[in-house]
Amino acid sequence: xxxHSTSNHSSPxxxxxxxxxxxxxxxxLTYEAAKIDLGVFNAAVALTIATTKALLVALFFMHLKGASxxxxxxxxxxxxxxxxxxxxxxxxxxxxxxx
Amino acid sequence: xxDSQATAVHRGHNPAxxxxxxxxxxxxxxxxxxxxxxxxxxxxFFGGLFCAYLIYRGWYFxxxxxxxKSIDALLGGTNTAVLICxxxxxxxxxxxxxxxxxxxxxxxxxxxxxxxxxxxGIKGIEYKQKFDEHHVPGPSFSFEHEPIPGxxxxxxxxxxxEIFFALYxxxxxxxxxxxxxxxxxxxxxxxxxxxxxxxxxxxxxxxxGGLYWxxxxxxxxxxxxxxxxxxxxx
Numbered sequence: 001x002x003x004h005s006t007s008n009h010s011s012p013x014x015x016x017x018x019x020x021x022x023x024x025x026x027x028x029l030t031y032e033a034a035k036i037d038l039g040v041f042n043a044a045v046a047l048t049i050a051t052t053k054a055l056l057v058a059l060f061f062m063h064l065k066g067a068s069x070x071x072x073x074x075x076x077x078x079x080x081x082x083x084x085x086x087x088x089x090x091x092x093x094x095x096x097x098x099x
Numbered sequence: 100x101x102d103s104q105a106t107a108v109h110r111g112h113n114p115a116x117x118x119x120x121x122x123x124x125x126x127x128x129x130x131x132x133x134x135x136x137x138x139x140x141x142x143x144f145f146g147g148l149f150c151a152y153l154i155y156r157g158w159y160f161x162x163x164x165x166x167x168k169s170i171d172a173l174l175g176g177t178n179t180a181v182l183i184c185x186x187x188x189x190x191x192x193x194x195x196x197x198x199x200x201x202x203x204x205x206x207x208x209x210x211x212x213x214x215x216x217x218x219x220g221i222k223g224i225e226y227k228q229k230f231d232e233h234h235v236p237g238p239s240f241s242f243e244h245e246p247i248p249g250x251x252x253x254x255x256x257x258x259x260x261e262i263f264f265a266l267y268x269x270x271x272x273x274x275x276x277x278x279x280x281x282x283x284x285x286x287x288x289x290x291x292x293x294x295x296x297x298x299x300x301x302x303x304x305x306x307x308g309g310l311y312w313x314x315x316x317x318x319x320x321x322x323x324x325x326x327x328x329x330x331x332x333x
Contacts, residue, residue, distance in 0.1 A: 034328035046324035079139040
């Protein structure tokens with residue numbers, strides 16, 4: 001939010017309400033999509049919507065979009081990286097066991 | 100330190116600027132970086148539970164589907180909407196602080212806490228249903244003759260369903276604990292806002308508290324589909 005000192009104060013509000021509406025629509029979509037039988041794609045659809053919602057919150061509500069600090073970006077990216085290591089390597093083991 | 104000394108010490112800058120920082124911007128960046136590092140530890144903390152959930156879900160998918168179906172998804176969905184609304188009021192409170200609207204800031208902080216309490220109330224209703232149905236892991240646990248979704252004539256293994264409910268109570272319980280801590284933080288923020296501590300130049304505690312609140316919201320955004328909506332289709 002490096003530009004919040006500039007004259008236009010209504011623009012962040014528009015963004016906040018748009019993100020809020022998108023998050024509510026996403027919640028409704030997840031709820032409705034779960035009722036349709038998509039086979040293995042049910043989980044994929046649910047996780048895609050959840051990740052989109054999480055990104056919206058992180059980018060616009062937590063102000064990651066427009067963050068200028070390189071250290072901050074490093075922390076966020078390494079967080080996601082280490083979480084993916086935890087999940088991916090564990091699933092690579094348990095997901096490929098034959099018994 | 101007397102008042103005159105304090106005035107002399109802070110001469111020429113905002114009294115909120117600590118002396119080991121060069122500028123207010125540097126101080127704000129340091130606070131924000133510290134909070135994001137804390138959130139990184141929180142991600143790994145919850146990540147372990149999500150990992151355990153994924154492994155057991157892969158092994159016992161049918162049992163997890165049957166157990167998930169016994170939870171009231173409408174309550175979970177309502178709670179998701181409640182948390183999303185509370186996240187909006189948090190950013191509005193920060194915007195109010197940035198634009199020197201003290202009344203709006205206080206109103207938004209109170210609204211945030213009311214949404215938080217509503218979330219915990221709905222969670223309480225949901226937990227009570229689970230206790231009434233004997234779906235709480237332990238000696239009185241019972242999950243007999245519950246059909247596996249999509250497999251007519253097959254019933255869920257109660258021991259596997261018990262693992263689902265253990266994960267359900269640990270993950271939602273830990274999330275609820277974060278909500279309670281969040282309410283504590285926001286009570287303090289409300290007190291500071293009431294005393295007029297937050298100005299357009301200095302409102303870092305609001306931003307840091309907001310980061311925490313949004314993080315707890317993100318955890319719920321994943322918990323909702325994973326716990327409530329595993330295999331809902333008829």
